[in-house]
Amino acid sequence: MNTSLAPRLILGQTLQLPVDPFVAPPTEGARHDRHGAILVEAGRVAALGSAESLRAAHPQAEVEDMGEALLLPGFIDAHTHFPQTAMIASWGKRLIDWLNTYTFPEEARFHDPAYSATIAARYFDLTLAHGTTTTCSYATSHPVSVEAYFTEARRRGLRAVAGKTCMDRNAPDNLRDTAQSAYDDSKALLERWHGVDRLEYAITPRFTPTSSREQLHALGALWGEYPDCLMQTHLSEQVDEVAWVRDLHPQARDYLDTYEAADLLGPRGLYGHSIYLEPREVDRIAEVGAALVHCPTSNTFVGSGVFAMAAMKARGIPVGLATDTGGGSSFSMLRTMAAAYEIGQLAGTALHPAQLLWLATAGSARAMHMDDKIGTLAVGSEADIVALDLGSTPAIAQRLAEADDIWDAVFPTIMMGDDRAIAGVWVAGKRC
The missing domain is CATH 2.30.40.10 (Urease, subunit C, domain 1)
Structure with missing residues (x-):
């Protein structure tokens, strides 16, 4: 530079x-x-x-x-997984099988600091080559993966967000943490990196199926201690995922309620995908001022469904745009905008070029509470x-x-x- x-x-x-x-x-x-x-x-x-x-x-x-x-x-990618860089465009699976077949084996490699650093450097080379200057990423359950991401982002002077991905069940043993270690690791990383130069920490439960009630509550407590942080997770990406959450939490009113009950619903929350929302969930997201993140190339690549952009924006809900690397099939926010246009056509609402550009810049910045800085x-x-x-x-x-x-x-x-x-x-x- x-x-x-x-x-x-x-x-x-x-x-x-x-x-x-x-x-x-x-x-x-x-x-x-x-x-x-x-x-x-x-x-x-x-x-x-x-x-x-x-x-x-x-x-x-x-x-x-x-x-x-x-x-x-510069383009802003509001939901991505930098550890999935090397396995992007892996063939032929829907979400849960895709996680087990491709994602979890690749993420297990991030116990190695050298590998974490190699992929972090490769990831930022690729995103910058596509005009993306800010990313909000999930790391893995290994604290060294967060260290690698932030170290590389800081070296390049980037504004960047990340968090340790927390999961203590329904995942391989070499990727599981515990409720206590998720809290302890996240707090230590947050206190080390949040607010350093242009870096921000996001508390990061992967999603309800891979976090026990105890872990969700521990992370909700951490968010209560540091409410200026973002919290990112996945919500209602696929029909079978929603059914799985219903089986795991029969007492919950809906998927969002599993987060709400753990104090993981708030105005600085980022909820990726959010395709199959119930009316109550939409009402609560709008009421608290939380943000959704549209991941169109991912939603088509792993066969998730059609995000209701027009309906969500009509409710005044902030919406960001994201590649969702590596579930998404491209590092390019241009390709992501094109996919958002195509999804909009399927939904019966064509997006204007101004809307597409805004989503990839100011819209994502607003969803991430950074519109006073970037976008x-x-x-x-x-x-x-x-x-x-x-x-x-x-x-x-x-x-x-x-x-x-x-x-x-x-x-x-x-x-x-x-x-x-x-x-x-x-x-x-x-x-x-």
């Missing part, structure tokens, strides 16, 4: 989405400048405007001219930026040539783009 802290002007097309495009008409408030610029100082956005005006106002600033590239906030190009935001080449392949370029406006111009890249579309990435104002 370029470590220069001198004021820098990044030139290109700029696009701001200051208004939630699910609440207002999608393009309301959107501001596109075909010849724009971002002034970066001390790792933050210091000014945003036309290239001409900012160059005149800051003649001593270093200039990076990205030409016709579109400058956006926008607003003055004062941390300068995590991605530049998109809107004509990165011949197929995309020929469609771009027919575009009438910025939405026509960016949509082909959303639908067909990959890492070739990433023309530049900046983390806290430093070029990667």
